Amino acid sequence: MLNVGQIEEGFVLDHIQAGKSLAIYHLLQLDKLDYTVAIIKNARSNKHGKKDILKIECDITKVNLDVLALIDKNITVNVIKNGEIIDKKELSLPKEIKNIIQCKNPRCITSIEQGLPHIFVLSDEKKEIYRCKYCEEKYNERAQQFMRW
Amino acid sequence: MRHLMSPMDFTTAELDALFDLAADIEKQPQVYAHKCDGKILATCFYEPSTRTRLSFESAMLSLGGNVLGFSDAGSSSAAKGESVSDTIRTVACFSDICAMRHPKEGAPMVAASHADIPVINAGDGGHQHPTQTLTDLLTIRSLKGRLNNFTIGLCGDLKFGRTVHSLIEALVRYDNIKFVFISPEELRVPDYITEMLNEKSIPYEEHISLEDTIANLDLLYMTRVQRERFFNEEDYVRLKDFYILDKKKMSLAKEDMLVLHPLPRVNEISVEVDEDKRAVYFKQVQYGKYVRMALILTLLELA
Known part of the structure; x- marks a missing residue:
């Protein structure tokens, strides 16, 4: 079995659906940050058979994790200090998401206005419904299929 | 500064005040005939409309104000590919308030977010017509x-x-x-x-x-x-x-x-x-x- 060493300070995203770690890596824009990141694909999981894990060696406040809940609430976030888990963060849906999903309504102004950010606002937390800020087009599915990579 | 994008932008109490004012205008229009002296309404209509545009223009003229604008996208700089955000910033230099109709949903909201004058949504596609x-x-x-x-x-x-x-x-x-x-x-x-x-x-x-x-x-x-x-x-x-x-x-x-x-x-x-x-x-x-x-x-x- 492949072994990846523990990190001293940073955070670990565990229980990522197998095969989705690279998408999350991009979604969190980790490619633009100069930190050590371990991407572990298809690790063994008692619950799901296999899973992905991301280990990121940086202060958790440097990365906006809000969007993770939109993708999969089952992802766990373990905050590490001195090699120990010191906190487990609960994921909650962000009130607003910017440039993560795109409005698919061809009648929406976002389809023609250059440079306009695609903003979705959480309109129903219980049903996990987001609506386009501009045209109110409903979006209530998980973000995977809308990710641009 | 407020805009009007949706009828829900106003509380029922605010709507009551608005309707009381409208009722008073109906009763004694002469009192309001010069309230907007020196003010300009821009009607930016990217798609044809008879009633709504004329209603806005008549409303402003009856308040003593003036109007300018365009009545279809072909006669505006949109035909040259100008964005809504650029157009409104220009229009805001010439007017005090803007009524915008646009075939794309949410266009007046984009205008409102770039304008330093009040913007009224005068209809945006199949979305709102407050x-x-x-x-x-x-x-x-x-x-x-x-x-x-x-x-x-x-x-x-x-x-x-x-x-x-x-x-x-x-x-x-x-x-x-x-x-x-x-x-x-x-x-x-x-x-x-x-x-x-x-x-x-x-x-x-x-x-x-x-x-x-x-x-x-x-x-x-x-x-x-x-x-x-x-x-x-x-x-x-x-x-x-x-x-x-x-x-x-x-x-x-x-x-x-x-x-x-x-x-x-x-x-x-x-x-x-x-x-x-x-x-x-x-x-x-x-x-x-x-x-x-x-x-x-x-x-x-x-x-």
Whole structure:
């Protein structure tokens, strides 16, 4: 079995659906940050058979994790200090998401206005419904299929 | 500084104040004839409109202000590919308030976020048409004396009709309103509306026949089946004359039922109904002007 060493300070995203770690890596824009990141694909999981894990060696406040809940609430976030888990963060849906999903309504102004950010606002937390800020087009599915990579 | 994007932007208390002002304008227009002296309204209409644009322009002129603008995208810099955000920043240099109609949904919101003048959504695609809703509410309040305790029938295209959706959303904030939706199967009110009514426990019925239900209504809101909303001409032809309100059907209605229509009307209301005192759709146009006058004054903080 492949072994990846523990990190001293940073955070670990565990229980990522197998095969989705690279998408999350991009979604969190980790490619633009100069930190050590371990991407572990298809690790063994008692619950799901296999899973992905991301280990990121940086202060958790440097990365906006809000969007993770939109993708999969089952992802766990373990905050590490001195090699120990010191906190487990609960994921909650962000009130607003910017440039993560795109409005698919061809009648929406976002389809023609250059440079306009695609903003979705959480309109129903219980049903996990987001609506386009501009045209109110409903979006209530998980973000995977809308990710641009 | 405030804008108007949706009828829900105003609380019911704010709407009451707006309607009181509109009623006062109706009563004594001379008092308001110079309230907007030196002010300019820009009407930026990226798609054709007769009633709404003229209503805005007439409203501003009646307040002593001036108007400028364009009435289709072809005669604006949009034809050269200019963005809405650039256009509004230019327009804001020439005017004090802007009414914008645009075929793309959310365009007035983009304008509002880039403008340092109040922006009024004068219709954005199939999304919102808040000043029509304000017009409808003022008409009901003025002629019925209240905005609560009635049964309203909405008839025709309830699927694509933005005026219908906005009016329902605005009316659910008032007490004891019952909705009767009358439409062909293909043009039923969208699920999100019925879901919202279910959640709020607001009573509604859905019917196909107008004759069967007209006797129970205090208000009847007729709508046009809009050709531009159909991809298939055959469907449009089949559905366009599904409802025709005529004298015979009006004879089944209550003596004090009011007939409203956002206009333009095509065949859905026979011209013979125009003479009926319960047909108030042309009065509605007049109320549209008063409410726009009140809105301009309110947004310019001149009320």
